[in-house]
Structures are given as C-alpha cells and as structure tokens.
Amino acid sequence: MKKIVAILKPFKLDDATTALRELGITGLTVSEVKGFGRQKGHTELYRGAEYVVDFLPKVRLEVALSDDLAEKAAKALMEAAQTGRIGDGKIFIEPLEDAIRIRTGERGDAALT
16 A cells, blocks of 8 residues: 655646546645645835745655555646646655554455445
C-alpha cells in the first residue's frame, strides 16, 4: 500500500479530485494549509501599510491506495494540477505499512475500498 500526499494550488483541487475519481479512487482527505517553496511569499498592501505574506494558501490532499494504483494516481494528479508556473506544488509517495477500517476491523487493501 502507498499513501500519496499532494500539496496543490487551491483552485486545482476540483481538477485533482475529478482525476482521482476517474481512476476509481473514492476516498481522500483534504486540508487547507499554508506554506512556501521556491515561490516564497509576496507583499500586499492593506489599509495603506505594506506587509509580507510568507505563507501562501495551499491544499493538502491525502489518499491511501494499493500499490498498483499509486503511480497512476500520481500521474493523474500531476496532469490535473500542473499549470506550468512556479508554485504548482509537490506530490509525495510514501509506503503505508497498514490500514484498518475501524467499523469492521478489516486490514490492508480491504480497508481501503
């Protein structure tokens, strides 16, 4: 099993979830986060005062899936989230040791579906 964590621009979330649904992936978690990479931050003007915004709004999408779907899902996420501009985000693929469905006690791949 694998866990994919993707940090994306917020306006690309709908495209990313649509791409995952087309692969048959039905469960995922989304969090609103803030951060920066090469994009760093930017300055804004508020009530006549200029200030630096260090952390930019992003979304963190997490999905646990079987090994055979991981590469397809990563590719689909990349294609859906890519704008070609700095700040598009990152995709991390991590090994997932186990998963347990709380309601039934199912483990492994069976807990993911």
